[in-house]
Amino acid sequence: MTQLPDRIESVAQLDELLSTPSPALIESFKQLAGDLIIVGANGKVGPSLARMAKRAVDASGVPRRVLAVDLNAMPELAAAGLETIQCNMLDPEDVAKLPKVANVMYMVGRKFGSTGSESMTWGVNGIAAYHAARHFRGSRMAAFSTGCVYPVMDIASGGATEQTPVAPVGEYAMSCVARERMLDFFADQGELDVVHVRLNYAVECRYGVLFDLASSVLNGEPIDITTGYANVIWQGDCCDRALRSFALASSPATILNVTGPEMFSIRQVATQMGEIMGKEVSFTGEENGRGYLNNASYANGIFGNPSAPLSRVVQWVAQWVQAGGADLGKPTHFETQDGKY
Numbered sequence: 001m002t003q004l005p006d007r008i009e010s011v012a013q014l015d016e017l018l019s020t021p022s023p024a025l026i027e028s029f030k031q032l033a034g035d036l037i038i039v040g041a042n043g044k045v046g047p048s049l050a051r052m053a054k055r056a057v058d059a060s061g062v063p064r065r066v067l068a069v070d071l072n073a074m075p076e077l078a079a080a081g082l083e084t085i086q087c088n089m090l091d092p093e094d095v096a097k098l099p100k101v102a103n104v105m106y107m108v109g110r111k112f113g114s115t116g117s118e119s120m121t122w123g124v125n126g127i128a129a130y131h132a133a134r135h136f137r138g139s140r141m142a143a144f145s146t147g148c149v150y151p152v153m154d155i156a157s158g159g160a161t162e163q164t165p166v167a168p169v170g171e172y173a174m175s176c177v178a179r180e181r182m183l184d185f186f187a188d189q190g191e192l193d194v195v196h197v198r199l200n201y202a203v204e205c206r207y208g209v210l211f212d213l214a215s216s217v218l219n220g221e222p223i224d225i226t227t228g229y230a231n232v233i234w235q236g237d238c239c240d241r242a243l244r245s246f247a248l249a250s251s252p253a254t255i256l257n258v259t260g261p262e263m264f265s266i267r268q269v270a271t272q273m274g275e276i277m278g279k280e281v282s283f284t285g286e287e288n289g290r291g292y293l294n295n296a297s298y299a300n301g302i303f304g305n306p307s308a309p310l311s312r313v314v315q316w317v318a319q320w321v322q323a324g325g326a327d328l329g330k331p332t333h334f335e336t337q338d339g340k341y
Contacts, residue, residue: 004308008316011326014205018236019051021059021243022307028244029060034102039089039132041068041077044330045144045202046107049239050077053105056243069098089128095135103246104136106143109179111172118171126178133186140193140249142242143183147200147257147294148173155229159263159295162198162255180253187251194253195245200294201259203313204235205320207328210313213266214321217273217281225266227335228287231259231294234308241303248302257296262310269314276318292334 008014036057041050050068057064058081067083068074074084088094089108110124133141150160151167168174186192203210209232216223233241241258248254267283274281300306 004312006315007319008205011206015048015051018048018204018239019055020236021052021056022240024303025052025056025240025244026059028247029056029064030062032103032246035065035067035099036103036105037067037069037099037101038082038105038107039069039087039098040107040109040144041074041082041084042070042072043107043109044207044328045235045238046070047074047077048204048235049105049107049242050082051080052236052239053243054081065101067099067101089131090123092131095131098135100136100139102139104132104139104141105242106132106141106183108132109144109146109176111146118175121172122175122178125175126182129179129182130185133183133192137186137191140246141183142195142197142245142249143180144242145180145196145198146173146176147198147259147292149177149180149198150292150294152290153293155263155289155291155293157293159231159293160257161295162257162298184253187253190251193249193251195249196253196255197242197245197258198255198294199233199238199258200292201230201232201332201334202235202238203232203317205317206326207330207332208232208235208317209332209334210269210317211321211327212331212334213270214273214277214318215327217270217277217279217318218321220279220282222282222284223266223270224285224335225283225287226285227291228266228289229263229291229293230266230334231263231296232310232313233258233260233296233306234313237306237308240307241299244303256299257294258299259294259296260306260310261296261300263293264310272311272314273318276315277322
């Protein structure tokens with residue numbers, strides 16, 4: 001991997017870092033058979049993953065098409081050398097026009113704004129997944145999911161493992177179970193190899209749990225520590241793991257938790273950010289020791305610990321926010337425990 005910088009100064013530098021493929025990913029792409037399609041390539045994580053995939057393919061020396069699919073146009077991904085296709089995944093006739101590809105990265109999902117428009121959330125997370133699974137029968141699929149399908153966990157539990165039964169809280173999380181089950185329907189019949197990538201939470205300098213904390217620290221806002229613990233993973237490492245997970249796809253489906261190795265204290269990280277920024281930090285609420293906490297020991301045992309350690313990411317994000325860096329305007333609401341987004 002590229003040596004980690006002490007500071008991230010620009011969006012261009014950030015995008016470069018987020019999309020740099022690891023040697024292990026490049027090597028895995030030398031072994032992977034077939035072309036790659038990324039369905040739902042816009043959004044927060046999609047552009048970084050799509051660029052990383054294209055760079056890894058180019059570095060592998062193995063000719064391979066890399067296609068990006070989304071409802072909206074993707075001029076920046078087209079400029080990066082990907083084949084782009086606009087498609088409404090809720091329209092089966094539109095989906096039927098997509099090329100049949102051996103490797104499918106499925107990233108379609110809806111979270112924020114779910115409260116008050118629950119039917120659309122169920123449609124995007126459930127119906128679109130059914131259309132994709134039916135169309136790509138015979139392929140292998142790495143599908144983004146969420147740790148929110150698990151119950152809210154106590155810090156003493158060590159976090160939800162892949163063996164923890166799902167217990168979704170609220171309709172968003174329920175619809176995410178529905179998304180998994182649509183894919184499972186085909187995987188259980190041997191028609192699709194699937195790995196569910198249950199993510200909590202990807203972060204980078206422009207959004208995420210750490211960005212939310214840093215923004216509150218900078219603005220002098222009290223930090224609510226009722227949800228006193230979280231776990232995160234640098235978005236570049238998240239993309240690397242997701243792209244390397246094709247080798248784990250199976251029928252029935254494999255479950256893969258993806259996050260960093262730490263379950264960290266919100267109080268401690270906010271205090272560290274305050275020291276970096278030279279800001280006083282205040283808190284409200286009382287830690288109840290609960291949150292959406294995932295145990296990614298299985299994935300980290302396969303892939304190794306993330307390349308960007310938590311302490312470095314905290315430093316990057318605090319510096320970025322203090323310098324007035326770009327903001328994607330997508331708060332995570334990580335502190336939510338009632339399932340309402």
